[in-house]
Amino acid sequence: MLDNLTNRLSGVIKTLRGHARLTEDNIADAMREVRMALLEADVALPVVKNFVASVKERALGQEVMGSLTPGQAIIGVVHEELVKLMGAQNDALNLAAVPPAIVLMAGLQGAGKTTTVGKLAKLLKEKHKKKVLVVSADVYRPAAIEQLQTLAKQLDVEFFPSDPSQKPVAIALAAVDHAKRHFFDVLLVDTAGRLAIDAAMMEEIKALHAAVKPVETLFVVDAMQGQDAVNTAQAFNEALPLTGVVLTKLDGDSRGGAALSVRHVTGKPIKFIGVGEKLTGLEPFHPERMASRILGMGDVLSLIEDVQKGMDQAEALKMAKKLKSGKGFDLEDFKAQIQQMRKMGGMVSLMEKMPGQLGQLAKGVQGADADKAVNRIEGIINSMTPQERAKPDLIKASRKRRIAAGSGVTVQEVNRLLKQFEETQKMMKQFTAKGGISKLMRGMKGMLPGM
Numbered sequence: 001m002l003d004n005l006t007n008r009l010s011g012v013i014k015t016l017r018g019h020a021r022l023t024e025d026n027i028a029d030a031m032r033e034v035r036m037a038l039l040e041a042d043v044a045l046p047v048v049k050n051f052v053a054s055v056k057e058r059a060l061g062q063e064v065m066g067s068l069t070p071g072q073a074i075i076g077v078v079h080e081e082l083v084k085l086m087g088a089q090n091d092a093l094n095l096a097a098v099p100p101a102i103v104l105m106a107g108l109q110g111a112g113k114t115t116t117v118g119k120l121a122k123l124l125k126e127k128h129k130k131k132v133l134v135v136s137a138d139v140y141r142p143a144a145i146e147q148l149q150t151l152a153k154q155l156d157v158e159f160f161p162s163d164p165s166q167k168p169v170a171i172a173l174a175a176v177d178h179a180k181r182h183f184f185d186v187l188l189v190d191t192a193g194r195l196a197i198d199a200a201m202m203e204e205i206k207a208l209h210a211a212v213k214p215v216e217t218l219f220v221v222d223a224m225q226g227q228d229a230v231n232t233a234q235a236f237n238e239a240l241p242l243t244g245v246v247l248t249k250l251d252g253d254s255r256g257g258a259a260l261s262v263r264h265v266t267g268k269p270i271k272f273i274g275v276g277e278k279l280t281g282l283e284p285f286h287p288e289r290m291a292s293r294i295l296g297m298g299d300v301l302s303l304i305e306d307v308q309k310g311m312d313q314a315e316a317l318k319m320a321k322k323l324k325s326g327k328g329f330d331l332e333d334f335k336a337q338i339q340q341m342r343k344m345g346g347m348v349s350l351m352e353k354m355p356g357q358l359g360q361l362a363k364g365v366q367g368a369d370a371d372k373a374v375n376r377i378e379g380i381i382n383s384m385t386p387q388e389r390a391k392p393d394l395i396k397a398s399r400k401r402r403i404a405a406g407s408g409v410t411v412q413e414v415n416r417l418l419k420q421f422e423e424t425q426k427m428m429k430q431f432t433a434k435g436g437i438s439k440l441m442r443g444m445k446g447m448l449p450g451m
Contacts, residue, residue: 012037012074027059030074044230044261047085055081079291085260086287091244091269093124097215100133100179100187104212106205106240107220108232109193112248114144116220116274117190118151119282125157130185135160135175137168137208138192148190155279158184168192168204169211176212189214197232202239209240216243218271221258223247229258230265237266247285248274329425331389335381337424338374376409380417383407392418 012033031052038048058077095101103120107113117134124130134152138144145162152159160175172189179187191208194201209217219236221229233245245262250273263270270285381389383406388395395403395418404411 024060027056027074030059031056034078038260041260042258044265047261047264050264051081051085054084082260082291082294083287085264086290087263087269087285088287090284090286091271092284093216093271094243095128095130095186095215100176100184101216102176102179102187102189102212102214103216103218104189104191104209104214105218105220105246106191106236106242107193108197108222109141111193111220111222112274113193113220114138114147114151114190115277115279116246116248116272116282117148117188118155119274119279120272121152121157121188122155122279123282124186125155131183132186132188133158133160133175133179133182133184134188134190135171136162136190137171138190139164139166139168139171140192144190144192151279169207172208172212197235206239217241218244218246219266219268220246220248221262223250223258223273230261233262233266233268237268242266242268244269244271246270246272246274246282250275331381331384331392331421332386334421334424335378335389338377376407376413377417377420379407380404380409380414392421 012030015030015033034055035048035052038051039045043051055074055077058081059074093103105113105117114136121132121134124132134148134157136145136148139162145164149159149161160178162171162175168191175187175189178184189208189212191205192201217240219233219240219242221233223229229247236242245266245268247258247262247270262268270287272282273285275281275283380403383403384395388399388403395414400411400414404414407414
């Protein structure tokens, strides 16, 4: 979402690298570009003014002197100010309450509240080992209750039944009573949204808040709304004692200024960001990591967390033993590696979090195209016999034609897969040799489907 801002800021820093030192003139030029980049990204004007003034003041100060080049000096100041703008550090959910800890979700219709309830339930259940109950107090939107019930079933989380004929406050109070009697750790309450802010909606959400007394009141906002996201956040903040914000659809194609504006305007921390439709797509918001990604420095800590979360430890150990014994890396292993990558959010998602050129490579690959390419690779391997997967050298012209027909692709695509496999096999050999990790990283470009 923030690619355009990243490119503009990278251009500013590149320009400054051509100067011997920072002067008032070249700082003024750089700040003009930064200001334009932020405004184009739909960052709120008061936020832009404050940000540019802070960066300019610090850049002209003594703290950027010494051994730093102008480019290094500016990138350091911009990074620190971006972190400060977005909240300095991650604010975790405060669940330190007499169980059940009640979390009330508020926001406009279409912002992704119900999906976020599902994602948050999954996170609390799997990462924090909490016993979670979910309830829908949305009696207006058709199928809202059924949607949450379906999500709860998928996640194996308990759902408290409700009915459109009931009053929202009555539903919420009954759910609180059930959660207390059955010793639930957390109760997530999904509320009704509207297409726009109206008095009836605000009165209802205030009444719900007063009735259940939540420990957390989270405002769910669609990052693709741009400036409107900030305005609605402000309106909800005036009506409710919000404790945090969840930004959804941060992987969309809009300009993403809400991520930089909403903390400053509301004074409330961004606690989570939603990416993608999958129920795993909810991440704690870390301002310093987001600032690094915006400046093209990557997000290595999130990358490590993704790998640890998605990696099957038993499979990894099995693979390591196999490589060490010299048995080699076959097509079955290649398929297993692709499946592990899918669990971690896909190759593109991982590459985007890598610093420098590796992060830039991911921008040349469309997520949907990469997913299709991965599906094709799995289909081709599934069309092979166990013997062919173990010994790919057996696959000659007639076998290639059979495999192509079985997987619905061309012979050229089978050839391409075998070539990709050979490259990966070489890298796996290098990986087990001394200094292999750097060679593995250099070789990753050729593994990217769709490039």
